[in-house]
Amino acid sequence: xxxxxxxLEANGLPTVVMGCARDIVEECGVARFVFTDFPLxxxxxxxxxxxxxxxxxxxxxxxxxxxxxPRTTVQxxxxxxxxxxxxxxxxxxxxxxxELARQGKERRDLQARLKKS
Numbered sequence: 061x062x063x064x065x066x067x068l069e070a071n072g073l074p075t076v077v078m079g080c081a082r083d084i085v086e087e088c089g090v091a092r093f094v095f096t097d098f099p100l101x102x103x104x105x106x107x108x109x110x111x112x113x114x115x116x117x118x119x120x121x122x123x124x125x126x127x128x129x130p131r132t133t134v135q136x137x138x139x140x141x142x143x144x145x146x147x148x149x150x151x152x153x154x155x156x157x158x159e160l161a162r163q164g165k166e167r168r169d170l171q172a173r174l175k176k177s
Contacts, residue, residue: 062088076120078103086133093133094120099145105138112138 062085065075069091076092079085080103085093096103096116105112116136123134152160 062090065090074124076124078116078120082133086131089131091130091132092120092123092127093131094123094136095133096136096138098138098140099149102140106140 061079062077065077066089068075074092075090076094077085077090078094078096080096080098080100082093082095082097085095094103094116096105098106103116105116116138119134119136123132
């Protein structure tokens with residue numbers, strides 16, 4: 061997404077990236093970035109929380125209109141209900157290695173079947 065945003069910006073189309081992976085998006089150097097410190101996949105707020113989602117979208121639209129310099133990042137003020145997700149993010153150890161391997165094999169098998177069809 062970040063590289064697409066950079067391409068669009070280079071061709072005159074303003075963009076705002078909404079995301080949860082600050083380090084990755086900022087490293088790519090997007091023009092405008094709204095960062096929400098939530099688990100990946102939730103850049104626009106908690107599922108089912110329409111008020112929060114509207115507020116975050118409003119932040120993005122404000123940033124599009126008012127960005128004061130290139131590579132501007134704005135962090136939303138919202139907090140995930142607990143930080144348990146941080147402890148498990150990208151964790152691979154003896155307790156989950158077999159399950160992750162099984163899920164990976166299932167994903168690869170599905171991708172191979174889809175390629176054939």
